[in-house]
Amino acid sequence: MSTTTSVTIDVIRQHKSIRKFTEQALSPEQRQAIMASAQAAPSSSFLQASAVIRISDPALREQVMALCGNQAYVGSAAEFWVFCADFHRHLQWVPDAKTGFAEQLLIGAIDTALMGQNALTAAESLGLGGVYIGAVRNQPHELCDLLRLPKGVIPLFGLCLGYPAQDPELKPRLPASLMFCENHYPAQFDAEQMQDYDQQVRHYYHTRTGGNKDMSWTGQIGETLAKEARPFMLDFLQQQGFCIR
Template identity: 45%
Template sequence: MEPKNDTAALIQNHRSIRKFTEESVPKEVLEDIIRSAQWAPTSHNVQAYTIISVTDPDLREKLEELCGPQEYVGAAPVFLVFVADFHKHALISEDQGTAFEMEEAENVLVGAVDTALAAQNAFITAKAYGLGGVMIGGIRNAPHKVAQLLELPTWTFPVMGMCLGYPEHLPGQKPRFPLPGVWHHNKYQEKEVQEALPAFDQITRSYYQNRPVNPKRESWLEQMASYLAAPRRPQMTTFLKEQGFTFK
């Protein structure tokens, strides 16, 4: 059954776009995208994020290398960096003469969630304008260097980048995990997850082997096992502590 409204269809037709036309994104469109980001849900109205548009060619080139390299970071008409930001709250606490308690993991979670929700709002709005794009987790590959390039103050950290532009073409959609393995009722349904795993293994193995661009032999299960078999960006732990999030 197809979605019954345009918003659901927009969301459920998601594809990551990495190749763009040379058409620029109008300033008023980008401004509207950022306004939508601001209207994302935010914990306790903290609004713990900042969005940086990177337009300087030299900065783009350096970020492209740090993120992978990923050439679309430099080539996309728009590149945004979504930053979790408690720096302004530190200024507020100083001005108000109150304590600034940032030793718990909760505030890192709030910052990451607030920022991700803002990014998703921006992404959906961009698609409503006919744009496409891709999220860039590689912005966390070298957080110290990214922070230096973007002059990020203490109490901030990069969460993701976002490439946006008009799609050169639409690739196929990657399969998603079976609904019963994701949507549980009243409690965590271990049996549903166990049953969904082999079913999804078959679906993804066929998808990756038969897609016309960059086919793979591995299924999603095999990819996830490999992905989680090694530490992921351990430098982020050190970086977060140096940015003020010391943890107890």
């Protein structure tokens, strides 16, 4: 019989975002192991179209936190890394490289996300915890100025890392049957399964918030998708030299 368990699978399946950390710092060796894991991620056309900025200066961290909707854990995590798509580096070595294509945004975003997830999984395998911070895209112009990101570089997400000071419940995911399909996209989804899942999510929020949050998954996506998020994004991308063709 083939094996279906491993330490790696256990770590991945136990993932939960951590938003409260102790004050303990990571050792340089831990940081290096996480960085090496991030860099081991596959890379589209081997372009390695990513840059990661570690925010170690406390005053700068405060400013970055303010730009990330003041999420406290951006300030309190032992580590905060900003993951960027980067096509600026290529132009250093190949000045006549053609950049600005929409496809390159996808390449940069995918490469960088793979690195981020490798970093988080590596950290979790060391007993650390973390949470991604999409809010680095809340005020992207200001963040670019602060971190001196040149044209060709855009912040995609941040990653808080540290020793967990909380142990939240696992957040229930969609039933696999609603996400994985075979050969063709399903013509229709099973409404009953979705209702069950809505109940699970409602129960999860109820428990996590001591009864203060009454929200289903369809309710949540309804709220999130009721309006355009970050309507300045296309202008920002184009100003940074992405998606101009």
